[in-house]
Structures are given as structure tokens and as C-alpha cells.
Amino acid sequence: MNVHDLATPALLVDVDAFDHNVHLMASDRPGERLRPHVKAFKSTALAHELDVAGHHGFCCATPREVEGMAAAGLGHDLLLANEVVDVRRLQAMTTGSEARITIAVDSEETIEAAVRGGVSEVLIDVNVGMPRCGCAWRDAGRLAELARAKGLEVRGVMGYEGHLMVESDDQAGKVEAAVAKLLQAHDEVGGDVISGGGTGTWRTNRWVTELQAGSYTLMDTAYAASGLPFRQALFLWSTVVSVNRQGGYATADAGLKALGMDHGNPQVQGGDVWYCADEHTVFSAAEGHDLPAVGDRVRIVPAHVDPTVAYHELLHVIRAEEIVDTWPVDLRGW
Amino acid sequence: MNVHDLATPALLVDVDAFDHNVHLMASDRPGERLRPHVKAFKSTALAHELDVAGHHGFCCATPREVEGMAAAGLGHDLLLANEVVDVRRLQAMTTGSEARITIAVDSEETIEAAVRGGVSEVLIDVNVGMPRCGCAWRDAGRLAELARAKGLEVRGVMGYEGHLMVESDDQAGKVEAAVAKLLQAHDEVGGDVISGGGTGTWRTNRWVTELQAGSYTLMDTAYAASGLPFRQALFLWSTVVSVNRQGGYATADAGLKALGMDHGNPQVQGGDVWYCADEHTVFSAAEGHDLPAVGDRVRIVPAHVDPTVAYHELLHVIRAEEIVDTWPVDLRGW
Numbered sequence A, B: 001m002n003v004h005d006l007a008t009p010a011l012l013v014d015v016d017a018f019d020h021n022v023h024l025m026a027s028d029r030p031g032e033r034l035r036p037h038v039k040a041f042k043s044t045a046l047a048h049e050l051d052v053a054g055h056h057g058f059c060c061a062t063p064r065e066v067e068g069m070a071a072a073g074l075g076h077d078l079l080l081a082n083e084v085v086d087v088r089r090l091q092a093m094t095t096g097s098e099a100r101i102t103i104a105v106d107s108e109e110t111i112e113a114a115v116r117g118g119v120s121e122v123l124i125d126v127n128v129g130m131p132r133c134g135c136a137w138r139d140a141g142r143l144a145e146l147a148r149a150k151g152l153e154v155r156g157v158m159g160y161e162g163h164l165m166v167e168s169d170d171q172a173g174k175v176e177a178a179v180a181k182l183l184q185a186h187d188e189v190g191g192d193v194i195s196g197g198g199t200g201t202w203r204t205n206r207w208v209t210e211l212q213a214g215s216y217t218l219m220d221t222a223y224a225a226s227g228l229p230f231r232q233a234l235f236l237w238s239t240v241v242s243v244n245r246q247g248g249y250a251t252a253d254a255g256l257k258a259l260g261m262d263h264g265n266p267q268v269q270g271g272d273v274w275y276c277a278d279e280h281t282v283f284s285a286a287e288g289h290d291l292p293a294v295g296d297r298v299r300i301v302p303a304h305v306d307p308t309v310a311y312h313e314l315l316h317v318i319r320a321e322e323i324v325d326t327w328p329v330d331l332r333g334w
Helices: A015-028 A044-052 A063-071 A087-094 A108-116 A137-149 A171-189 A221-225 A305-309 B015-028 B044-052 B063-071 B087-094 B108-116 B137-149 B171-189 B221-225 B305-309
Strands: A010-014 A057-060 A077-080 A101-105 A121-125 A153-159 A193-196 A234-244 A249-252 A271-277 A280-285 A297-301 A314-319 A322-328 B010-014 B057-060 B077-080 B101-105 B121-125 B153-159 B193-196 B234-244 B249-252 B271-277 B280-285 B297-301 B314-319 B322-328
Touching: A010 A015, A015 A044, A015 A314, A044 A063, A044 A322, A057 A063, A063 A077, A063 A087, A087 A101, A087 A108, A101 A108, A108 A137, A121 A137, A137 A153, A137 A171, A153 A171, A171 A193, A234 A305, A249 A297, B010 B015, B015 B044, B015 B314, B044 B063, B044 B322, B057 B063, B063 B077, B063 B087, B087 B101, B087 B108, B101 B108, B108 B137, B121 B137, B137 B153, B137 B171, B153 B171, B171 B193, B234 B305, B249 B297
Parallel strands: A010 A314, A057 A077, A077 A101, A101 A121, A121 A153, A153 A193, B010 B314, B057 B077, B077 B101, B101 B121, B121 B153, B153 B193
Antiparallel strands: A010 A234, A234 A249, A234 A297, A249 A280, A271 A280, A314 A322, B010 B234, B234 B249, B234 B297, B249 B280, B271 B280, B314 B322
């Protein structure tokens, strides 16, 4: 099937760019040194490609991602890198599961929930500078002791320097300072695992035993702007449904319900985006380009990969114009 | 079932606020004078409530919305208020359908696609000032003639003054000027239907024969800020999973994958939002409020209703804390 036969809007994955990204990362962080984060792509089929590339442990952000990965036979070592206090939700996730499931905890309440929820292994989640989850590093040892006293296996620590992912001013120094807190916490906690980092700090975070990166597989304009060597593999395929030559703009049939908008507007190949409406992206011709005609297809490059994929049911895998595979986005929701 | 028994994140609809909104709008635009836009809520169960309230014609933005409404027995008079040039997609929508389906056209190409796609009725879509779809009003008569020559029934015109929905400076005058173009086009086109407007111009657009409003049913912070008398009925229910008292912030388990972000951050009841991450909203206590505890539930008010609902599978309908109904969000996708 040819890409022009697809109904639009539809997400495309350029498999050559994807393979480049997977191999580049795997050459730097082989095997267990990478724990790919499925939140970026929410697809067990894509995760399977990473498993084949040698990464058998995965990071999840929601219970449903954990359950879906386990059901797909990818439950070798799943880290729910997020806090959950809903005991019934944890029980539903763990009961009868053959997957190895580790969960992040950062408080007495989350430790208690893990115990009651049937979780047996945890990481102590440490705040390394971004206000979100994570305990103070000075509190990590006390929480590890508490967790162990309640019968949990504490595998180590995690911390996410999300505030530094697209930092351009001395990222290396700032990451080192952030990770220093994680390492101090690890001194108190013990265990084999120091988990953290992401696509944006893949080069600069040399201290974690496993990197939690996922966006590098597909990429977006925000990460591309920070000069990473990963290639854009994800495109939103759309059809021009209206052209106003006098006004100098064209309207494509993919809008903000097909795109994560928290990083702002997407880019259109050959165009300058004016704005996105619910089901439309309006753009003028970029310099050196002509306005398209009604019926033409255009590629839109998302500004933020994770919330974009979460709107879609399928990833259509292409090589040039041929559709070579279809990966369901089967890990959506919570 | 009590709302505290729900796993989070989950969308809630306050049924008293919803009923207020439905009745207020129906008192001003009864029956066919309102063509509710399903794109705002993407749920045939919610649409059924509007059908019961007397509105039997509906507006859709995607072929899937049309198909879903028809399959749910709500196909009395469906307007696809959008341009489609994919003939196979139109054929799939019209073939074997017992629904009355009208589609917007704004060019020779969209008229040709409608003919080949098995559509029998159209509206001429007129640009009334917002750059998106829609022909120049001076061109509407020519397109209507062309459509009729090709065997299509032209029911009238439509035009959407989307650029004026939250206009605070002389909205009435600006809407009148915009609709003047639509009325001039209608003089040339003929037909019974002058379709347009939305929640934001429900008072000021007195010229359309049918108002295309949908957001008024559920509302969001953007429309609330413009002083409309519709009540907030939609809430994102979430659980506090981490609290940093020293830092003065709490983290709830619903983030930008559960919220449309194109209008910016949502609001948290009792809190001041710092930012949203993929699966988290971080906030401090609002003046006069305390920080919540881990495990507490908080209500988040979305900034934009349409792309928020499109991330969810269910609308949980509540009266006070009791869940009285569940409406599937069954019209997602394209």
C-alpha cells in the first residue's frame, strides 16, 4: 500500500530514520543501559523493535502502559516511573501478572500503597531539581529503610532532570549537579539501579546505570531544535482541503486534535504555519515553495511527540512512499 | 458508585451544570435553530441528551463523527461542516447510510469530491473573516450554480466567525459585519439554511437560521473568561500523588495527555497551576487554601474543552459525588 492511499490525518513513521535513531542510541547505551520510556510512543509493536535491538527493560508512566507491555510479552523488567496511591489500581496491575514490575515511591503513602497493591520491588524517586514527584535526596535513605521494613525490595533510585532536557547553557555542568543529588541519595539507599535521564541528556548524563529515553525513537521539533543527532521519524500526514490563493494560505485536514500543542505550533514541510484549529492547520508557502493545491498531501512535524501520539490509533510505518508495517498505539489511556 | 471510587485521571460531567447549559441554550435557540456541534464532546450519548432537548440536527467535523452519529440513530440531519476531498472516505460515509448527510463545499474540487463520494446535499462554505476554509462570498453564487449543475442539492450557506468567539471589543458589531458577507452570499446561493456561529457568539449572531454551538454544553476556562452565562460542567478528576511542603507544591496524576493545551494551562480548584507534564499537573495552594495531602482528589478545569475530551474514553456523569451515568466518548478519531 502506498502512503497516498491512507485516509488523513494519519501518523507516519519513517522507518529508516527510526532505525537510525534506535541504532545510534543502542551504540551509546546498549542493552540494559537503556530503559526505553514507552510513554513517548505508547505502542507495544514499537517497543518490540527496541526489545529486538537489545533493550529488554522498559519504563512506563501509567498502569495501563505496564499492563499492556506485560500482556504483549514485554514484561521482562517494567519500571512504572511514577507515583501511584490507588491500591485497587495497583492490585489490578500486579494480580496474576508474570511481569517483573518495579514502581517509583517518594513518600510513606506511596510505599504503603505499593505494599497493599501487591508490588514487590521499588525505586526511591528523588527530586533532582524539577518540581514534580520525588523526595528530597536527604530523605531517600529513610524511605528506603521504611520500604525494606515493610518487605519491599528496594532496587535503587531514580531521578529525572526534566528541567534540563533542552538546556543549551552548560547542560553538562547542570546535569552533573542534578545527578549529584541522585548519587548522594543512592549512597544512602543502595541497590543496583540508578535510573534517570532522557533523550535530551543522553550525552551529558553519564552517571545513571540506565537512561530513561523514549522520544529519540520518533523525535519532534522541540528536541530537533536542541541539535540532537536523532532524525525526525514521525510525521502527521494530512490533505490540503482548501486553498485561498488571494489570501496566500492553504488549509490541511489535521489540527490540534491530532497534535500535542503544549510546545506550540507544529511545522509544515514547505510551509509556514499560521495556526492550528481543532481539525485544521493553516499555513502559507515557505520561501522557495509554492502553495499546494487542493488534494495535495503535506507532512506536518509535531512539536511534542508524546501527546501527539496519544491522540492516534495507529502508526503507519513507511519506507519512502510504501507502507511497510502498521503499529497500533495500544497503550493509550490510564 | 461514588466519584471517589473512580480511577484517575477521569473526566467528570456535572449533570446539573450540563442541564442548566442545555436548557439555557434551548430557551434561546430552540429546536432546529440550534445545530449542536458534536466536535466539542464527541459522544453520541451526550448528543442524545440534546436530541431529547429538541435539537434533531447536528454538526460534525469529521467523517467518523458523521458515521458514529448515524449508527447511533441520530442521523436525522447531519452536517459535516468541513471540507473533504477523499472520495473513498466520502463513499464509505454515504454508502448504505440512512442518515441525511449534508457536507460543506468551498471549491470546484470539493464539489467534485461530493458528487463522486455519493453526497447529495451541500452547503456553500463562505469565508467570513477567519483564514481557514470557505470561499470568497462573491464566489458563492458561482459555486452553488456549479454544484446544482452537477446534480447536488444546495441547501444554503455556512460560515464560521471563529475569530470573534472570545472578542470583547464590540463583538456585536464585528459579528454583524462578518455575517453580512454570509448574507450576501446567501442572496446569491439561495436555500433555506444559513448556518454558523458558535458558543461565543450565541447572543450576538442573530442572523443565522441555525447556530453551530457545542462547547456551551461542557464549557472551559477560555469561554468562562469571556463572561458567558453557561456553567462549567466538565472537570478532570485527579489524585494528588506527591506533595512537597517545603517547596510549596503538590503534584496530581493528570497532565497534558489528559488536557488540550492550545489555550494554555488548566486551572486547579483551590490551587495555582505551575505547569503540566505528560501525566502530571503541578500546583501550589491558592490564597485561602491549604496544600492537599497525598491521596486527596482535586478537580482540574480544562482550558479548551474539545481537545481535552478527545483524549478520553469516558465521560462520568455526576450529581454531587454520585456517578449517575457514563457517556462513552465514541466519536474520537477520523
